[in-house]
Amino acid sequence: MKTTLVFGASLKPNRYSNLVIHRLVHNGVKTEAFGLRTGEIGGVQVKTNLIEFQNIHTVTLYLNPKRQIEYYDAIIDLNPSRVIFNPGTENPEFYQLLAYQNIHVEVACTLVLLSTNQY
Numbered sequence: 001m002k003t004t005l006v007f008g009a010s011l012k013p014n015r016y017s018n019l020v021i022h023r024l025v026h027n028g029v030k031t032e033a034f035g036l037r038t039g040e041i042g043g044v045q046v047k048t049n050l051i052e053f054q055n056i057h058t059v060t061l062y063l064n065p066k067r068q069i070e071y072y073d074a075i076i077d078l079n080p081s082r083v084i085f086n087p088g089t090e091n092p093e094f095y096q097l098l099a100y101q102n103i104h105v106e107v108a109c110t111l112v113l114l115s116t117n118q119y
Helices: 016-026 065-077 092-100 110-115
Strands: 003-007 030-034 039-041 044-047 056-061 082-085 104-107
Touching: 003 016, 016 030, 016 039, 016 110, 065 092, 082 092, 092 104
Parallel strands: 003 030, 003 056, 030 044, 056 082, 082 104
Antiparallel strands: 039 044
16 A cells, blocks of 8 residues: 655644644545654654654645745655645745655645545
């Protein structure tokens, strides 16, 4: 089963990253979460250490472009098949770095992809 990592997971229930974790789980997608604080969202443990993640197929980003910079190498090192840039996370500089590593870039909304069966 392909695993999705929600990158920038927030424990606040009104955040899109929180909502997407619930939707991914509801849709039967194996889900992991990385955030600034540990906790649980919809049965998924939010971890604060990237070393704990392996075999990630998709990274769905919920960090603004400036905050992404410090994680470029860590995300590339996860070697995902694709990275989804949700609204507000668009980052052409990072697109190029990912493409150079043969990682597919998708500029889309994970919630929309799920609701339209395109995920």
